[in-house]
Amino acid sequence: MSEMADQASSLLRTPSEPGGASGVFSDIARRSVPRWHFAMLNDTERNDALVTALGKAIPPGASVLDIGSGSGLLAMAAARAGAGRVITCEMNPLLAEVARQVVDAHGLSDVVTVIGKPSTRLEVGQDLEAPVDVLVSEIVDCGLIGEGLLPAVRHAREHLLSPDGIMLPSAARLHGRLVTSDAVLKLNQVTTAGGFDVSLMNALATRGHFPVRLDTWPHRFMSDAACVLEFDLVRDALTPGERVVSLPATADGEAHALAVWFELDMGGGITLCNSPENTSSHWMQGWVPLEKPIPVKAGETVSVRLRWSDFALSASA
CATH class of the missing domain: 3.40.50.150 (Vaccinia Virus protein VP39)
Structure with a gap:
């Protein structure tokens, strides 16, 4: 000890x-x-x-x-x-x-x-x-990967688990929707305070995802939900990467972020999920700020580039 x-x-x-x-x-x-x-x-x-x-x-x-x-x-x-x-x-x-x-x-x-x-x-x-x-390995945050699930499973799978071993969870999916919310935007962005320009503080804003309980803040979804990322924890490389996600817009306006939540496959038909509808879950949803707001129009398809490191999600047009 x-x-x-x-x-x-x-x-x-x-x-x-x-x-x-x-x-x-x-x-x-x-x-x-x-x-x-x-x-x-x-x-x-x-x-x-x-x-x-x-x-x-x-x-x-x-x-x-x-x-x-x-x-x-x-x-x-x-x-x-x-x-x-x-x-x-x-x-x-x-x-x-x-x-x-x-x-x-x-x-x-x-x-x-x-x-x-x-x-x-x-x-x-x-x-x-x-x-x-x-x-x-139930080490997940609101956006799935923030607690180090990917590097931990990568290492354990290679060095600590027998070749025919059982893994829980065995798979994980990340779902997301485009969302706009001036209220949540202000949790990570400033302009003036007390008559002073304090916008230089934005250099310290969170670039990756952070937790937000969506039902406590005024917001509007700008697209339907879609699976934006999927990991086979048994077979996939689980290394950092990026992909383009196509999301059909459902409203006109400006999207501020990608709201995400996970679904863990624990086997035997058992799943864990922190979707916005699951208000009893202790996990909040992940707010992935867009590098710049994206103008969207209902009926059009919006392409978002989603990136993931070992610990954070980020997104841009």
Whole structure:
């Protein structure tokens, strides 16, 4: 265990005192552990779907690698589903220690091992006895790839998963619609404030996608929904790239962005989706700003160049 994880273990068991060490630890934890973990763990639809998918897919006695421990939920679900051995990795040392304690509290430490490092640093023969039978990698953000799904799966598929291993999810699709919204545009763009021109701040605007819960902001869709990107996580190269997407416009006006959401294929007919209609999902939708607004006219087809890196989506005419 690392020195930081060792300190975390001690402080997690220490009652909080104002100004004391555990109080300082709590402040650090609040800064380093994203708040979305709480919304995620309270997302019943997500949790039930993943637990059910693991129960259907994991063969009795199988070895499992879970990328992104979080609270340890999926690792424990894999153990409960009949896995003989579960390795779960978490790059955040505070979360890794929490996961260890949660797993231990459930009496599953003999099956589940939590490793405090990213999956890309795991090695067979050191962290894993052999390539695993099942890979679980539910590390997705509003736009699918922002948490590093592509590089993590690329590496694990080559170095950590057996050639005939099972992958969850096995495929992912990204759907999108052209959208206009002055309200959301102002979340990432400025002109004047208090009578001063502050437009130079736009040099710091987000170029890639960011999360927006569409139903909380006035907006208008400018096209029908379409599948704009698709990944076969078992076979595709999963490298950065770009493609031209054709979207039939449904309204006249100016498109500001491509609103996107994902669909994960977890096998057995089970999918996870954060579409705008699924307002109960803790995942928001992805807002992919267009480099420049695109004038559109109903009935015409609009071509958008969608680019993806290992961690971000971007779009232009």
